[in-house]
Amino acid sequence: MAPMYRSLSKVRLFRTTYFIAPRRAAVAAFFCFILMLAAGAARSDITIPLIYVVGSGNDVLDNYLLDQVRQLVGQEVPVMPVNESEAALNPGVPIVTIGRRAFTTALGRYPQSPILATLISQEYYRAIASARSDKEPERSVSAIYYDVPLLNQALTGKAILPQSRRIALLATPKSTHLYSELLSQLPKYNLEAQMFVVNSSSELIPTLVRALYYGDFVLAAQDPSIYNPNTIKHILLTAYRRNIMVIGPSQAYVKAGSLASSYAPYSAVAQALVSALEQWFEKGFLPKPAYPTDFNIQINEQVGRSLNIPLPSEASVKEQVIEQLREQAMPATKDAAADAENRGMLP
Amino acid sequence: MDVTNCFCCPTRNGANSRFAITPLQVAPGTTILRCATQAFSGFRLYFSATLLGVTTAVAPALADGNDIPDKVEPLRGFYGFSDDIPEVLTTTRLRQPKTRVPGSTTVIEGNLIRQLGINSLVEIFRLVPGMVVGEVGSGTPVTTYHGTVHYEQRRMQVLIDGRTAHRATLSDMDWQSMPVALELIERIEVSRGPNSAAYGINAFLGTINFITRDPGDTVGTELRIMSGSRDYRRTFASIGDATKDIDWRLAFEKREFGGFDYQKEDGEFIPFHDGQNLNFLMFDSRLKLKPDFNIELRAGITDGVNEEDQYKTGYFPAQANPDIDVQDFYLDSRFNVIPSADHFFHVQVSFENFKRRQRWPIKVPIEDVLPLFNGICLNPADSSVNCSNLNTAPESLSANLNADSEDSRLELELQDTLVLSDTTKLVSGLGYRHDTYRSETFFNGRGTSEQYRVFGNLEYSPTNWLTFNGGGNWEHTDTTGKGYFSPRLAANLIFNNQHALRFVYSEAVRTPDSFEQNPNYGFVLRNVNAAYAGELEGYRLTTGDIAREKFSDTLGVELHEEKIRSHEISYFGQFPLTPALLTLEVRGFKDEMRDMISGVIQFEEWNIDNSVNIDQKGFEVEGTLVFPLTTFRASYGYLDQDTRYSGPLSYNGQNLREEEVPIKLRLLERLSVRHSGSIAVIQTLPWNVTAASVFYWADEFRNSQFERFDIRLAKQIIQPRYTAELAFVMQHYLNREFELSSDNNIADQNQFFVEAGLRF
The missing domain is CATH 2.170.130.10 (TonB-dependent receptor, plug domain)
Structure with a gap:
């Protein structure tokens, strides 16, 4: 069957280009080059000459993210899908990967190129990075995580329910490490947490029930072994019948009925991506893997009303979270503050 | 693979929006996209970009390792009424947040x-x-x-x-x-x-x-035992599971309690036989047949003994404790149908059976035998009694009595909830109840009564600061042979979604029950001693046979319904006082109760009638203040009740006795307390220890006060595979005087209990 193209609009020429089958990439590149020259005449401060992309396979998603990137770098910067051998690529241009699969594919296919991963979890990135660290220590690889630090989520819960103190966490034996950093951070914020380990799927609800006796709210990380489309309804209803709110793990779960979540908007991912690329082109190295610096809060007001929780606005929750993070960063040493900033916890 | 773009998901804020898109490969060349937008309505839409059709499958993408972050369905009916989110459910049968409920x-x-x-x-x-x-x-x-x-x-x-x-x-x-x-x-x-x-x-x-608790929420095993003063012992065990098709739970409970320590009888304090030993077996389940259809099935059995003291049995001197043997069961089914998030209905059918077996021997002292025979012969319930054989009393009369009874209730209900628009919700339904009663003592056999009704409530919010509720119930009962309509109208003014001022007007009726309306009270004498066996064995001794001297007899008087008109102004509010949350509800009320049925219902006296009017007013406060680790809760009620006699001044041509009116008024006032309330504090301490204390009081409880202070200390042990809890409870009665009855005496002001629980 012949491929079907759907042009988004005239100004989305590059996006269309991006979807063109690989064999036409060269033609597309040529067009890009011409346009780049034309644009270059108009703008003199461009620091990013070209963006290589390995997409997620989900066109709409890729388009959307790249559109955000274009808004930042200007429409004239060519965005090149890469699918050919490494030899054809400029080794001085990092490959931006979108999603998990693109990252692993790019790592294998382009062993020499610098790679900047996006829309990837810290969890996944660390797993991959530690597996390959021995083999190719010199290679430039970094990431913009798609989620937000769990501490942001915990503080989001605290901002919505200021009287809360205890946080219930659910994990499988394999996912407990997701929360280990959070557990060490919480005491500074006058919060405490208890991990409830689910050993098998049949233990999920009994463990949740035990957790609900402990926590003022449940904090959910991006842990598909616990939170997935098959389990979420049961988890939410059991918690809500106990009048306990669930925070996280992401915006989509808020739509499904979780009370609130902080999340990194695509604009923030794009911003972080552009900053990283700019650093590469200016200084020659990628920044450390980081969360996007900005985040937003999404609240499910219907659920809040049902639980009789007086809801602050999303903007005010965000403000409080930032305030809390700042307060804790201030008295700390410069290093700690810098560390917090590096990890994307401070905007 | 075909390429499809999903542009049908408009965003409110482009910069902050995020698409969650799930490509589901249905067949080569087809991609189906599901778009989640900020508007959750869009979330429900499925987009078929294609060539071949649509599937309703949702993406187990996370499980498959697809790297696009989230694809989760909004819960079906979550925003409607079909799920048990703990809004207030009872008041109108609609799930409503407290700001929109028409009443406290x-x-x-x-x-x-x-x-x-x-x-x-x-x-x-x-x-x-x-x-x-x-x-x-x-x-x-x-x-x-x-x-x-x-x-x-x-x-x-x-x-x-x-x-x-x-x-x-x-x-x-x-x-x-x-x-x-x-x-x-x-x-x-x-x-x-x-x-x-x-x-x-x-x-x-x-x-x-x-x-x-929903059977889906009690998966696993829970064991708990609590033991303490006055032979209190409660044992609980439950086990359950939740699978794709069925959630179920089987629970057992045993309640043992010794009751009060002693009673006052003839000026002496003697042990009080008023405990209980009851066993309960309860089964709860939910069959999840389809996403939009499930069935709840429940069943339960109660078996055991509820102790009754021989000095509390009434007219005839009991020779042994007339303990009640309890044998109850129930079957309950509820069919929940959820055609859409905006429409939900259920049909509930339940059957309950209450069986009580209560038998005891009596002995009428020799000096009371002849007066009793005179009563029988003056008004024999059974014409076969030969009074010429009852004109002497050679010895006391002993016999066995019973107060056995068995009630059954079949209840059907259809309830339909409809969200007509964002501003309008309607709940409506039909109900039918069929009661059967069997008791030789209370009804001289078997009888039935029926009720059927239609009910509804409309919630309408023309703006976000105003909600109206209008509801009513029309019901017909054959105990009076009439139908009654009970309406309620309410307006809630809502400020900032966190405060509400409610104005509520309601009317209600209570119709007399079968026993009040159609009593046929009589004890059949069995195992009568030899001297009287010939005449009285199997004789049904009725109220009519007894010489009643105290009150005017109202047996045979037709009762009608009691009526209440109630006015309520109440306030509900939440105050975020970072880091605390204060929730406050204040209710002011003014009620008029008319034609209240009052009087004595006893074998030897029967003088109930619609004879009392009550006007009452007062206010109530309920508040919680929740800090991190500390919770305060307080409740207070103030009641000012004015009770007046409104019944006839004579029955059957006989004027009421002087003391009758005050007694009838007092009978309705015995549990009317001017001040009552509670104050509780719960403190979470380190090492998973929780301390709770609560003070309860009720003032002007007849002539005394009830005041008790409880504390509970609990230690939770949270282990990877189980949570255990050990607790100690002490109840301290501040007031040594009994309340209500001089028989309700406790030897020790301090009562102690220990508790151990395990959940896994």
């Missing part, structure tokens, strides 16, 4: 009950503003909202998961044999104020709705 509703979470160390069902109601709790007869617990009842608790509707819980024909609540374990209470909603508009003629003063 106290919600008591199961967790609070357990944290405060409450050890019996009836004790929970000490936490509800305006409710009082006491014990009558042989330690029989009673509770009411705004007084007016004592022995028989007829003026509140009590429901367990939507099933009527009080006894069918005697319209009484037996809290001791109520098949609800404390561990299985999810929450209790007490709708304070007349609620006949939603629940019919028994919901005269309010509604108590027990919502038990």
Whole structure:
């Protein structure tokens, strides 16, 4: 069957280009080059000459993210899908990967190129990075995580329910490490947490029930072994019948009925991506893997009303979270503050 | 693979929006996209970009390792009414946040009950503003909202998961044999104020709705044992599972209690035989047949002994304790159909059987035998009695009596909830109840009664600061042969979504129960001693045979309905006081009760009639203040009741005796308490220790006060595979004087209990 193209609009020429089958990439590149020259005449401060992309396979998603990137770098910067051998690529241009699969594919296919991963979890990135660290220590690889630090989520819960103190966490034996950093951070914020380990799927609800006796709210990380489309309804209803709110793990779960979540908007991912690329082109190295610096809060007001929780606005929750993070960063040493900033916890 | 773009998901804020898109490969060349937008309505849409068709499958993408972050379905019906989100459910039958409910509703979470160390069902109601709790007869617990009842608790509707819980024909609540374990209470909603508009003629003063834990939430095993003063011992065990098709739970509870320590009899303190030993087996399940159709099935058995003291049996001197053998069961099914998030209905069918076997020997002293025979011969219930053989009394009369009874209730209900628009919600339904009663003693055989009704409530919010509720219930009962309409109208002014001022007007009726209206009270004498056996063996001794001297007899008087008109102004508000949250509800009320049925219902005296009017006013406050690790809760009720006699001044040409009017008034005032309330503090301490203390009081309880201070210390041990809890509870009675009855005496002001629980 012949491929079907759907042009988004005239100004989305590059996006269309991006979807063109690989064999036409060269033609597309040529067009890009011409346009780049034309644009270059108009703008003199461009620091990013070209963006290589390995997409997620989900066109709409890729388009959307790249559109955000274009808004930042200007429409004239060519965005090149890469699918050919490494030899054809400029080794001085990092490959931006979108999603998990693109990252692993790019790592294998382009062993020499610098790679900047996006829309990837810290969890996944660390797993991959530690597996390959021995083999190719010199290679430039970094990431913009798609989620937000769990501490942001915990503080989001605290901002919505200021009287809360205890946080219930659910994990499988394999996912407990997701929360280990959070557990060490919480005491500074006058919060405490208890991990409830689910050993098998049949233990999920009994463990949740035990957790609900402990926590003022449940904090959910991006842990598909616990939170997935098959389990979420049961988890939410059991918690809500106990009048306990669930925070996280992401915006989509808020739509499904979780009370609130902080999340990194695509604009923030794009911003972080552009900053990283700019650093590469200016200084020659990628920044450390980081969360996007900005985040937003999404609240499910219907659920809040049902639980009789007086809801602050999303903007005010965000403000409080930032305030809390700042307060804790201030008295700390410069290093700690810098560390917090590096990890994307401070905007 | 075909390429499809999803542009059908508009975003409110482009920069902050995020698409979650799931490509589902249906067939080569086809991609189906599901778009999640900020508007959740869009979330439900499925987009087919293609060529071939649509599938409704949703993406197990996370499980498949697809790297696009989230694809989760919004819960079906989550935003409608079909899921048990704990909004207030009881008041109108619509799920409503407290700001939109037409009336004050106290919600008591199961967790609070357990944290405060409450050890019996009836004790929970000490936490509800305006409710009082006491014990009558042989330690029989009673509770009411705004007084007016004592022995028989007829003026509140009590429901367990939507099933009527009080006894069918005697319209009484037996809290001791109520098949609800404390561990299985999810929450209790007490709708304070007349609620006949939603629940019919028994919901005269309010509604108590027990919502038990969903079987899906109690997967695993729970064991708990609590033991302490006055031979208190409660054992609980439950086991359950949740699978794709069925959630179920089987629970067992054993309640043992010694009751009060001693009673006062002829000026002497002697041991009181008023305990209980009851066993409960309860099964709850939910069959999840389809996403839009599930069936709840419940069943339960109660078996055991409720002790009665021989000195509390009434007219004839008992020779042994007339303990009640309890054998109850229930079957309950509810068919939930959820055609859409905006429309939901259920059909509930339940059958309950209450069987009581109570038999005891009596001995009429020789000096009382002849007066008794005179009564029989003056008005023999059985014409076969040969009075010429009863003109001497050679010895005392001994015989066996019984007060056996068996009530059955079949109840059907259809309830339909419709979200007509964002501003308008309608709940409506039909109900039918068929009661059968069998008792040689109370009814001289078998009888039935029927009720059917239509109910509805419309919630309309023209703006976000104003909600109107209008509802009503029309019901026909054959105990009076009439139909009654009970309306309720309310306007809620809502400020900032966190404060509401409510104006509520409601009317309700209570019709007399079968026993009040059609009593046929009589004891059949069995095993009569030899001297009288020939004449009296099997004779049914009725109230008519007894020389009644105290009160005017009203047997045969046709009773009609009691009526209440209630006006409520209440305020509900939440104040975020970072880092605390203050929730406050204040209810002011002014009620007029007319034609209240009052009088004595006893074998030897029967003088009830619609004869009392009551005007009452007062206010109630309920507040919680939650800090990190600390919770305060307080409730207070103030009741000013004015009771007046409104009945006839003579019956059958005989004027009322002087003392009758004050007695009839007092009978309705025995549980009317001017001040009552509770103050509780729960503190979470390090090492998973929780300390709770609560003070309860009820002032001007007849001539005394009830004051008790409880503390509970609990240590939780959270292990990877189980959570264990050890707790110690102490109850301290500040006031040594009995309340209500001089028989209700406790030897030690301090009562101690220990608790151990395990959940895994």
